[in-house]
Structure formats: structure tokens, C-alpha cells
Amino acid sequence: MGESYFDGGLFGLIGYSLLGFLITVLTFGICYPWAIVMLLRWKISHTVIDGRRMRFTGSAIGLFGMWIKWLLLIILTLGIYSFWVGISMKKWETYHTHMI
Numbered sequence: 001m002g003e004s005y006f007d008g009g010l011f012g013l014i015g016y017s018l019l020g021f022l023i024t025v026l027t028f029g030i031c032y033p034w035a036i037v038m039l040l041r042w043k044i045s046h047t048v049i050d051g052r053r054m055r056f057t058g059s060a061i062g063l064f065g066m067w068i069k070w071l072l073l074i075i076l077t078l079g080i081y082s083f084w085v086g087i088s089m090k091k092w093e094t095y096h097t098h099m100i
Contacts, residue, residue, distance in 0.1 A: 044056040
């Protein structure tokens, strides 16, 4: 078995976090899915498990579509579906994470 590690740095994390924050604020939250995808892509691309680097293939458009669906489900269920949104988000992230 290979080695598992994370090779991202603090300055990269700060830079991507600040960029995501600025984009979210300047677009009044509309581009928040893009900020999430950008940060996930950075984190996952710097992760190596058993000697194999990870890759993230999700898109901001895809996540935006999921958010619209989740919002409609939250409204239709009077907020009950909000308990499942975190799990649905993790499933979406995992579905788009692959080993190279």
C-alpha cells in the first residue's frame, strides 16, 4: 500500500478561501456554488490516498442545479428536507471524487 497524505499549504487555502468569499459577496451569493467547487477542487487535488492522487470532477453548474432542487424540496416539505441537505451535499462531493 502507498502512502496517504495532504500536500496543500496554508497560503493556498487562505488564497482560495478569500477568493471564494470575495466572489460570493460580490455576486450576492449567486456564485457560492462556484466558490464551493473551487475550494473542493483545491482540497481534493492535494489529497493522496494509498499513493494515488485524488481528483474532483464536479462543476459549479451541476451544484447550482442541485441547490435549486434542494431549495424546492425544503420549501415543499416546510423545512424538513433541510436535515438531508448536508448528507446530499456529501454524496454529491463523493460521487465527483475519483482516484487518478
